[in-house]
Amino acid sequence: MQELLLHCRPGFEGEAAAEMQELSAIKGFAGYAVTKEGSALVRFVCPGEGDAERLMHKLDFRQLIFVRQWALGNWLEVPVEDRIAPIITACSKGPIASCMWLETADTNDGKAMAALTKKLSKPLESALTKTRFVRPTKTEMPRLHLCFESGTRVFVGWSWAHNAAPWPMGIPRLKVPRDAPSRSTLKLEEAWHHFIPRDDWDARLAPGMTAVDLGAAPGGWTWQMVNRHMKVIAIDNGPMAQSLMDSGQVEHIQADGYLYKPNKTVHWMVCDIVDKPARSSSLLARWVGRGWCREAIVNFKLPMKRRYQEVIQCMEHVQDALDEAGIKATVSCKQLYSDREEVTCHVRILHAGSFKIQTLS
Ligand SMILES: C[S@@+](CC[C@H](N)C(=O)[O-])C[C@H]1O[C@@H](n2cnc3c(N)ncnc32)[C@H](O)[C@@H]1O
Structure with a gap:
């Protein structure tokens, strides 16, 4: 059974959960949110088979206020000795993607995982392109999100470009212009x-x-x-x-x-x-x-x-x-x-x- 993984600002998990709960009810889907204060991630689970996917396609991402990014997929336990093989197996069960985004939660724990995601980036990309589960030329295809919660637990999910944020984790890479008078x-x-x-x-x-x-x-x-x-x-x-x-x-x-x-x-x-x-x-x-x-x-x-x-x-x-x-x-x-x-x-x-x-x- 697939679920939705929602990224939000740390401390706003309750808000992201509340809005998903309300919008899913309006669309007629039974579902519940699983939150952990300060984790910057919310799981939204729809027990009905295929409901999480239907809900995602019925909602307009732009309508969501507190959700920065989302993906549809499943959690996966991966052994430290070989994280790549189980991820590739999980990807074989989903749609072909146009790109792969390595993500973590926007928290200090998440930032601490940067070294691991950096280390995995190249081998994952090469395995995914070799198996053709990622085909970089077809931009209209969904994007693959691999969100590491820890070194042994990863969410393997997909989002669709027309109905999601255009950046991994919903975080744009903008720089403060040198001559702007404030960070605001x-x-x-x-x-x-x-x-x-x-x-x-x-x-x-x-x-x-x-x-x-x-x-x-x-x-x-x-x-x-x-x-x-x-x-x-x-x-x-x-x-x-x-x-x-x-x-x-x-x-x-x-x-x-x-x-x-x-x-x-x-x-x-x-x-x-x-x-x-x-x-x-x-x-x-x-x-x-x-x-x-x-x-x-x-x-x-x-x-x-x-x-x-x-x-x-x-x-x-x-x-x-x-x-x-x-x-x-x-x-x-x-x-x-x-x-x-x-x-x-x-x-x-x-x-x-x-x-x-x-x-x-
Ligand atoms: C957060 S700062 C704005 C920063 C600005 N957007 C920037 O990018 O540099 C808020 C500003 O609102 C101003 N302010 C507060 N109350 C105000 C009011 N009633 N009328 C006009 N300005 C006000 C303050 O003087 C302060 O400069």
Whole structure:
């Protein structure tokens, strides 16, 4: 019987389990989650034969908030003397894959296994290509995930590129740009990677677009938008990095982000103010409900318990404001790799083709 292996941020296993439990029930599947606090992995078991696979294909990975990556497969015990042979046997029972990803949990124990996975990488790859269980040229085929929980226990599973994260363990390899004023810059870059298909970047993150950055200082998020040649209004009482001000693309306004209203509609509103999620979602609801921006990215900080329920409430709040205004939009949330005790919410107004910059009264 196959099961789903879910990767999440360590400490958020309960949230990943809660959302899978709820979504599987909505889709009509019986299943239960097995969690271990701090393990960064969740097992989701569906006792019905073939149900785990059906559930995986019925769910939209992008809808999952706390799950970074997933795979469908089985656990395998492997002897230290020869780990490769049993893995190859297990692979013979699954689909042919286009690539192999060696994974661990995103924990200190997982990191301690880096030497082992490095050592196994080449021999595994060569055995899998020789047996043709991995055929690197056929990119439309599933990806093979080999997730080592320990030196003797490995999950052998598969994911499908159109319905999973594009990176092993759901962790993107992004580097802080040398001239960005803060590490937070990666949060916005990762959000764009997650929420905007690469083919849409030129149209949706286009030079000359206008953006408002609420809680902008010192300017990590503003840097990303300036880097794409947008014009940014940065709202913060704190100082912005001089290099950004020198770009000529940034107007810095020392004001309260909650009270600020743009003179004209803008393409983007982004907000990284540290506050209660109810306040951040109200701010987002106001901006999108009143049509002040076409797309928005706002962080919801989550220091409380019942974090999954809190995020759902925030999303409902935003959706209600959109419904009330008769605005069609997508509302989604993700706990990105760069997100700590927080999730990133993205809203995109859908009748964007007709979007024009308008003066607001
Ligand atoms: C986490 S930092 C933002 C970091 C920024 N995104 C970056 O990449 O450099 C939060 C910022 O929000 C600002 N802030 C807090 N409350 C605010 C408010 N009511 N209005 C505007 N800015 C606020 C703080 O001054 C602080 O600079």
